[in-house]
Amino acid sequence: MFFNVKDIEQFQSQKQFIDTAIVPLLSLEFADDRSRQSSSAAEFLMSLTAFIEQQFKGRLLVTPPFSYTPALKDAIRPEAIKDELQSAGFKHIFFMTCDHHWTTIEGERDVIWMPAIPLESMDKAVKQRILEDQLKQVIPTFTSAWTSV
């Protein structure tokens, strides 16, 4: 599910089935030497989360990305977002990011860091295969959370 009216209406009527939220944390950098890499990482992260949504549409909600520039980085508090999603009824909340910043924070166990793979130079079939491979990396994280309850 995405955060749009149609999906949210379905979410509200099927709350017992949709218990997982995926929150992309997206770093935007506009400096000349960083913007290309930053946009490539953004493209990868959005493609991957959209692909995860397609595979697990009926069980999880992919929220719009929480985007931040280096100056705003400290204003994003994953634990606060997590609390609000939990009070909305989500049992499992995962943050997905390509930004190393989040892996350095103590106690952030719900952040899944993925290496940004530059998709822009690939043709469609390769891109699809890369995304499938990356999906396989994250599936165990989801299934272990789902089976632990």
Added chain:
Amino acid sequence: MSNNRVTRRQFLTYTITGVGGFMAAGMLMPMVRFAIDPVLQTKAEGDFVLTGQRVDELTEAPVKVDFSYEQVDAWYKSEVTDAAWVYKNGDEIVALSPVCKHLGCTVNWAGDSAYPDQFYCACHGGRYEKTGVNVPNTPPTGPLDQYEVSEKDGYLMLGKKFANSFA
């Protein structure tokens, strides 16, 4: 001879009838054309999407066939990648949509090792027979949709979705 001569009156009548006829036709033709337009509309071949799957490589075991097409949402064009589970049932090619009828997840063939010849939805444990018919007492409420299939130069083409014909 003289009684076959065209009088001025006759000449004018013929001319005016002729010219009037053309003018009337000129007005009526487009109207008729508009009225019967839906009938003349050519059925777009584009309803079928060519995949990269060779038909003679298909077997009884379902394989995932990816295909993509362009989708236009108002001003936003996007390339949509979709997939189908395709296998041979005797001589007939069966293409099933992988979209679970419960809440729209993607199902996988033999996704659960306990049921190696069923489609399995990892989200809530929904299961389907090979024909796409849902296994009772699992969450899905209906069978998987089927795709129309066609062949072009040995490659598989997929068309519109329709309700499962095995159910």
